[in-house]
Amino acid sequence: MKIYVIGIGLIGGSMGLDLKKTLNDIEIIGIDTNKIHLDDALSLGIIDRIGSLESITEADRVILSIPVKESMHLLPELLDKIHADALIWDVGSTKEQLCKLISSHPKRDQFLAAHPIAGTEFSGPQAAHKGLFQSKPQILCECNKTRPDLLLWAKQTFRQMGMYLRFMEAEEHDKHMAYVSHLSHISSFMLGKTVLEKEENENNIFDLAGSGFESTVRLAKSSPAMWTPIFEQNKENVIETLEAYIKNLENFKSLLANDDYEALFQEMKNTNQLTSILNGISKK
Amino acid sequence: MKIYVIGIGLIGGSMGLDLKKTLNDIEIIGIDTNKIHLDDALSLGIIDRIGSLESITEADRVILSIPVKESMHLLPELLDKIHADALIWDVGSTKEQLCKLISSHPKRDQFLAAHPIAGTEFSGPQAAHKGLFQSKPQILCECNKTRPDLLLWAKQTFRQMGMYLRFMEAEEHDKHMAYVSHLSHISSFMLGKTVLEKEENENNIFDLAGSGFESTVRLAKSSPAMWTPIFEQNKENVIETLEAYIKNLENFKSLLANDDYEALFQEMKNTNQLTSILNGISKK
DSSP states (O other): OEEEEESOSHHHHHHHHHHHHHSSSOEEEEEOSOHHHHHHHHHTTSOSEEOOGGGGGGOSEEEEOSOHHHHHHHHHHHHHHSOTTOEEEEOOSOOHHHHHHTTTOTTGGGEEEEEESOOOSOOSGGGOOTTTTTTOEEEEEOGGGSOHHHHHHHHHHHHHTTOEEEEEOHHHHHHHHIIIIIHHHHHHHHHHHHHHHHHTTOGGGGGGSHHHHHHHTGGGGSOHHHHHHHHHHTHHHHHHHHHHHHHHHHHHHHHHHTTOHHHHHHHHHHHTTHHHHHHHHHHO | OEEEEESOSHHHHHHHHHHHHHSSSOEEEEEOSOHHHHHHHHHTTSOSEEOOGGGGGGOSEEEEOSOHHHHHHHHHHHHHHSOTTOEEEEOOSOOHHHHHHTTTOTTGGGEEEEEESOOOSOOSGGGOOTTTTTTOEEEEEOGGGSOHHHHHHHHHHHHHTTOEEEEEOHHHHHHHHIIIIIHHHHHHHHHHHHHHHHHTTOGGGGGGSHHHHHHHTGGGGSOHHHHHHHHHHTHHHHHHHHHHHHHHHHHHHHHHHTTOHHHHHHHHHHHTTHHHHHHHHHHO
């Protein structure tokens, strides 16, 4: 089985490594616009050889792990080219627009919209590693539009990689992701910016920041090239979450300005319930 | 040497444990309004016995590790009572108001304003552990107002505990902390609130959140009882940081609403420089 990985980064690279461990007699072929990433992926043993879009006709499986905006350009062309029993899945953080785009493509049923929740703030093939997907959720969208035999293969394979599967509509996926992922990234980037603006001439002050600050701005290390198109694709939902977030911050500020410390206390107390929810996640 | 720890929580408890390891012939005496915490501290070996404010006259050293607003009530009384060679230090997250309060106390020079940057989102004596302060900064404020022999002892002891010392004025301390610590906590609490409001009937969705969300809202597990008085004490600075933060979020929202993705990219790219700054911290 020939598996093409288009975009050999953290997700594509790690998926290649896990597939090698999971499946027999497969060949991983890498495509990337970044020549250094391709060479790294070869020397790290993530891919067996370098391929090209021209030879995609030979692919049995295609993993599309490039920024979501580029997937919008490439996916219809890939579907056109692949053979009748090939399956393409993407790993992007937004789903609605991509699914809409190909909804009436004659080979729609050879595509599966997937989103493994396994990113970190690191990127590139150097960041790829075996077991990244162990005990992580894989969200599959619009499964009823994928050909049953191909879907079955994908579900089995993802489960063999240690993932647990969740199913939802593309629109629903994007709404939830705006809250539980995209907003976190903006919050973190803007927190980092705010502190940098204030402290830029006093970098030494950062050693006073403690691990609290470090954890809160961890996501501000994320790749702008990856995140800009995610925010673009999910613009409406992200703006909605930002408005809700800003409203809550404004409210917190008013309570503080009005010395309403009882209400401030309650705001924080109510949010503490996240502890048990998040502990529930960690136990998974 | 008799060392009183008033407030046997994460910081007070851990400091007691480290002092036992560092100094010879000391006795750690605990005071806390929470009887369960006192019993826990005894059975965990953090304190040698339970004391009372009446017997504070016997104390050679007093660690004041209670919420900062309660320190405002207690510190003048403690200074009144201690003997002529005793030293009190606090461990609070704000310094300006406390230092002002006792600036003309006749025993001002037996107090040292200290802030170990070593908190976690956990609290109580169960969270206390040896080595918490290893390689952590200890900020000392207004050192010139502390009696030189007592200051020297404190500096030596903190260094023996593995801390590195930083010196600043109380006002400067509070300004910096508003940015690098207090704002992080509010950002995290309000992020948690925003997502909870949206997703409250769909707790199952949290398992889709991934480690990014978890890291960003980690601080939302923090103790409201501790943080409410910190925000109160540092009100003006915290409001200033909140305004700067909200302005940056509003700006991000506008760029997104206006489809200015080049500018969004740059915003994030500029903030990526935090990576090298924070890596510098981790290497310490």
